[in-house]
Amino acid sequence: MQKSLQAIIDSMSDLPSMPDILEELFRVTNKPTCSSKDVARVLEKDQGLTAKLLRVANSPFYGLSRKVDTVERACTVLGLNSVKNMALSVTIMDVFGSVGARSSFDVVEMWRHNLGCAVAAKTVFETRFKSGDDVFVGGILHDIGKIILDTYMQDEYFDVMKVHNSGVTLLDSEIRVLGRTHAAVGRILARRWRFPENVEAMIAFHHRPKDTKVAIEQVSAVHVGNEIAKALMLGRSNEMLVMPIDKSCWDMFFNSGDDLVQLLLRIQEEFSQIEDAYGLRPKNG
Amino acid sequence: MREQDTSNLVPGMRLARDVKDASGMVMVKEGTVLSDGIIAGLKRRGVSSVMVEASDDKTGAAMDTAELKDKILEQMEILRPLFSRCSNMEWMASLMKAAASARARRH
Structure with missing residues (x-):
């Protein structure tokens, strides 16, 4: 029943290639002299992307008092890294966001979970460290492997869900059927699309944060944010159970005297501020 | 409810009154929970202070x-x-x- 990693990679040969616009964006933003104008020139080639970006930038989540109506202005006000990360999230959700004909889970709820994880991870990270922009992207992308498996290996992922529904954890079910977890599959995409090293680490190690060799604080924040999103029921992952958070990751962000309720209230509030902008609010909510 | 200098705002505080600009336009609505982004926006707009809910009534004030x-x-x-x-x-x-x-x- 089990497939080798090579078989998985082979069956992913029809994975979409990295969109040109991201390739160009990474190239431009890697230059030390990169300016708001450079970023705007790249992103504004795609009008659909630009419209979505501006909708996200103008959501209450970013708290801008005056509407921004150009990418250049968004870069000036929010910062280049913020806009770059926004473009990455929006593009990936575009490429992988369409609902498959017969998905083994609710894809919209899965993206809401990813967004919930992103908001939670960023908020948690910023209690101790500066700028959680990269962590936000890591949160959006942490389960990209599940989306890929659900899209490109539907039969096998149905088998995974069958095992999972019999009471086995999702990770164990994936290993039993595929010999690999969604985290390892997500990493394949991260490498193929040449994601920054820290983003690759957040995807690959969000379930075993201690094994990462880079960006341990960011990986830990996504590990914690993932379970917080489940605890607050922000969206719905195909693993609904809250899994134990690694104690050392927990201790990295929380002291016993911290007001955890206040932090969770903020996460709930910020999530509701941003889910509309990503077009993810459920119809009955 | 109390007045709080913008420089001392902390994410998680809840606005007790609308924040308006000089022309009376509402910039941020009453009841909004402040995030880093909103606080930065208020500072950028030169707002010096806002009304926030006091810590003992900041959550569930209306709920018994x-x-x-x-x-x-x-x-x-x-x-x-x-x-x-x-x-x-x-x-x-x-x-x-x-x-x-x-x-x-x-x-």
Whole structure:
């Protein structure tokens, strides 16, 4: 029943290639002299992307008092890294966001979970460290492997869900059927699309944060944010159970005297501020 | 409710009054929970102070204590099965309680 990693990679040969616009964006933003104008020139080639970006930038989540109506202005006000990360999230959700004909889970709820994880991870990270922009992207992308498996290996992922529904954890079910977890599959995409090293680490190690060799604080924040999103029921992952958070990751962000309720209230509030902008609010909510 | 200098605002505080600009246009609505982004926006716009809810009335002010308690218990019942694999760990139990409390205040 089990497939080798090579078989998985082979069956992913029809994975979409990295969109040109991201390739160009990474190239431009890697230059030390990169300016708001450079970023705007790249992103504004795609009008659909630009419209979505501006909708996200103008959501209450970013708290801008005056509407921004150009990418250049968004870069000036929010910062280049913020806009770059926004473009990455929006593009990936575009490429992988369409609902498959017969998905083994609710894809919209899965993206809401990813967004919930992103908001939670960023908020948690910023209690101790500066700028959680990269962590936000890591949160959006942490389960990209599940989306890929659900899209490109539907039969096998149905088998995974069958095992999972019999009471086995999702990770164990994936290993039993595929010999690999969604985290390892997500990493394949991260490498193929040449994601920054820290983003690759957040995807690959969000379930075993201690094994990462880079960006341990960011990986830990996504590990914690993932379970917080489940605890607050922000969206719905195909693993609904809250899994134990690694104690050392927990201790990295929380002291016993911290007001955890206040932090969770903020996460709930910020999530509701941003889910509309990503077009993810459920119809009955 | 109390007046708070913009420079001392902390994410999580809740606005007790609308924040308006010089022309009377509402910039941020009453009841908004402040995030880093909103605070930065207020500073950029040169707002010197805002009215925020005092810490003892910042959550569930309108909800009476008994009702809130019931709602928290209700949420605990919803969350308990989700935490079945980890509620014996002290830090996970504290996360479950805090999540129940946060959800009760929102729902």
